[in-house]
Amino acid sequence: MNSQFLESLLAVSQNGSIAEAARVQGLTPAAISQRLKSLEILLGMPLTIRAGKTIRLTEAALRILPHAKQVIKEHRNLVDALNQDRISGRIACGAISTAMTGLIPKALKSLNDTGHELEIKLHPGTSAQLYNRLVADELDAVIITKPPFHIPKNIKISEIHQENLCLIAADGYLRIPSKNNKNLTDNILSNALHQQLQQHPFIRYDQNSWGGGYVKSYLDDHKLRVQELYELDALEAIAVLVNSGLGLALVPDWPAPWAEGLILDKIVIPNPNYMRQVVLLRKRETGKETAIDFIWQHLIKSNVTK
Structure with missing residues (x-):
């Protein structure tokens, strides 16, 4: 047949x-x-x-x-x-939105330059949606936030990179000491910055999303009560709302480019306890391991040379 x-x-x-x-x-x-x-x-x-x-x-x-x-x-x-020597085949790959704009374009360009015959079809979605599609064998690989639960043995996980949390605000919105210091320690932030978080409207990264869980943990661990204005699972939209002067937000510091025209103050929180881990997941023993590992290597290479 x-x-x-x-x-x-x-x-x-x-x-x-x-x-x-x-x-x-x-x-x-x-x-x-x-x-x-x-x-x-x-x-x-x-x-x-x-x-x-x-x-x-x-x-x-x-x-x-x-x-x-x-x-x-x-x-x-x-x-x-049969074609592993020249890395060919079709790969259905899911990716969260920030990976679509920040990681994948350079990786695809790098892959195209190799001359291999990989056909990659991209599928957008949230981390949870894409993970479920991988489990259901609808996708060959997914680039998502690391799941907050134990990964089954039949799924292989490969880290791509980690993203610190950062506080973002419209240009001139913040009033804190050493505002131009982009690498303030968590101890310094615990005073002036935490006060700002509680005094201004807060645009929350959906606490039920896997990435938003890091923001929730940070606020809970530091006993911060915020004046929540909106809650949404769309990082680019959060950045645009913040840029409009509506409030502050805590978000992962995802790879550029961010939305065009944003003028934001960004203060990185270099604390490993709240880093969002972006990973590539794929099922084991599918016959596509070599091709997917090849893609992963180019994602790593593109992230290092960003």
């Missing part, structure tokens, strides 16, 4: 129409229809039902769909294993 025909069946299932499946696969609608017809002849049963401009799978097609996904996966693993 041709795995490409199964890929077209899967594309139709995911996209709801032959036209959209054709666009995603880079084929003509006629080619998709022919592949589906060939599968139906081979299996001896109808696989799709038309409903106006949309198309849905029959019960028989839905029953074989999980098996089709497994066949497609094993076929890709086989091809990847």
Whole structure:
């Protein structure tokens, strides 16, 4: 059975129409229809039902769909294993937003310059969302905040870098001693800076997010009661709100670039207890280890040379 025909069946299932499946696969609608017809002849049963401009799978097609996904996966693993010398294959990689803008662009440029034939499809999301997709075998690798729980043995974790917490405020908003010192110690911050945190409106990094947990720990450990104005799980949006003079925020000091046009005072808190660890996770024994390790090496290289 041709795995490409199964890929077209899967594309139709995911996209709801032959036209959209054709666009995603880079084929003509006629080619998709022919592949589906060939599968139906081979299996001896109808696989799709038309409903106006949309198309849905029959019960028989839905029953074989999980098996089709497994066949497609094993076929890709086989091809990847045969081509490890030149590092080729498809990698579905999830990444949090700050990695998308700060880490990944330089790494992809570096990968492209090697001449290898890696096809990397990026999927955005939160750390929790991407981790769940990795566990469900929807993604091959994810670049996320290190999970705040024990990682199963079948998942390999590789650290990319660590990010100190930093306090950010609109330019001129802060009134603290030695404001221009970008590496104040935690002892110094515990007085003037903590007072500022409690006196001004606070824009909170979602405490239920994995990264926001570090901010919550810092505030709880130092017994700081803040005047919470907003809470959201979008670091770039937090920085924009702070830049507007709405309040202060504690966020991870993620790699540049930050949003264009921001003029922020930033004070780094160099305390290892509150560092956000950005890691790459992948499942073991998938046949894609060499390719994913290759990507990880370029992420490290790009972070060092930023």
